[in-house]
Amino acid sequence: MKEPHAPTLELLGVTRTFDPGEADEVRALRGVDLTVAPGEFASLEGPSGCGKTTLLNLVGLLDAPTSGEVRWDGRSLGGRKDRERARLRLEGVGFIFQRFYLLPALTARENVELPMRALGVPRGDRQARASDLLSEVGLSGRERAFPHQLSGGEEQRVAVARALANRPGLLLADEPTGELDRVNTEGILTLLEKVRADRGATLLLVTHNPSVARRAHRHLTLEDGRVTADVREA
């Protein structure tokens, strides 16, 4: 499998307005300028509704900015074709969604296999890797369980395993430990940090939990659609 490539991320004057011009128009991002270097571990904090998920979606090419530019390694990607952005996501981005987003009709292992299947990894290989990933997140023996048979914390860990499947260079985690107890939180964070350190992946992590945020090397605060604080640890 290819080595992960962590791109340099740049956001230049990025805004994102939902339903522009309508009565319920929402200006989720109001001009964000931000650069994240490859291999960085940054936390993203801020009140509910300040635009954290919106920001991750833009960085991860799930969504396009209303104005401004999102760049990977200096290339502007906002206006690329769907197909090309999908390919970049598949190979380069591991999403851990705020609401896990497991496919209800697939087992835990099949969920983890999903990105590998889309990439054309042979069945045997992807099954083996999916099982390995599930045991790394402490779910060995639960491969055949369906999401509705898992607890919230277990679902979240399946989502983490799935995000790591294609060895992405960019990990975008939207409150990946929100449903976890202290022991599991510790385990997941250690895993994510290990992946980041071993492969030089970039990790952008949204959290409301100060003890989780403390493990990052850079702390971004978002308020009302703007970056209001950007603190690097020495």
Add this chain to the structure above:
Amino acid sequence: MIRFGRGHRLRHARLQVILAVAAIATAVALPVVLVSVGGGVSAHELAMLQNAGYQIVVSAAGLHGIAHAHPLTEQILSLPSVAAASPVLSIAIDSFPAGPGATPVLAEGVIPVGFGPTLGPEESGLFPLPLPLGDPTDAVHFDNGSYRGPATYDVLVSSPFAEATRVTTGGHLLLGLTNEVSGAISYNVTGTFGVPPTVLGPVGAFAVLVPLSDLQVMTGFANAPHVPVPDAADTVEVAVVPSATSNPEVISSLRDRVQSLVPYYGVSSLSQEATQLQSATAVLTGFYLALSSVGLSVGLVFLTLVLLRRVESERRSIGIRRAIGEPGGSIAAAVVVDGVVIASLGAVVGIAAGYLVVEGLATWAHSTVQEAARLAEFVPLTLTELAGGVVGLSLVAGALAARSALRIDLAEALR
């Protein structure tokens, strides 16, 4: 591929798929029944045409039909390549099998020696041949248009008639033009003949066969010796010599020569009629398919709705797959495959259902419908085309649903 969620959503989705399969199956079953029965009946008629013992027919409409049947028959017989010519006059008359009560029968007047050779293989098995009528060349009553006696007054009766009326060979049967027994003539019953299974109902099954001139005299005011009688026939059936039966050029040139004898009558060859029948069948089949396309359209609209509904209820899952980076093409393909699987199932079930309906009609329906159903033919090519057409159109339904799957807004679907 079709893979359902869990719990009530599973049952819901499964019900939709079953309904869509049922809608398409119903839409497919209709043309299967129509085309197989219609095609079977025409094929049967075509086979009868091709199996007839004659190849050319002279016919004329109207009360007296062909006015000079006997001399025309002689003329035709003198043409090259002609093996036999048989004038036939069919008239409904009355019979009096037991006392004054009249029983209507269909009387067929034929020249006995001409009739036998123009019978096809299936028909000839139904008749005692040569016909046991005492006037084989039909010369007794008739000789070049003049009446000459004494007549033999022989008659063959159909076996259903014989059975129903207890008339037996060696007995007598009164036949007359009106239901007045006083005007009837006594005939000798010299034998019985079978009735082909396709002739239905008592009118067709109750029949008698008499020498042509006997019938002409009876209907043309009989019992008037030495008076010229109208020499009428409905048709003259002409058989060519065996070496020419499958030679269309000989048959068509003979047809032209017969036509030149009687420019005012219709002369057609059975191969012409077969061609006409085939084109009529093709038109009919097209009509059946056009009729069925209404049902098929409804079925396909239903399929489209079910597929759209599936996409809608799978919105979140489709959004997740696309968010992860699964190519749109593979998501679209999955939707299209769903449609094709449903349509194929529907086509298979529909063809099976159509087959069972036809079998059921052939077993339990009444007379005419049953006869028709028994003749049904299931042509694999037609069924394959039908199924292929349905599956092909399901691609359109699939494409519409796939398009809507690809249009799902990711940011919306993942909220």
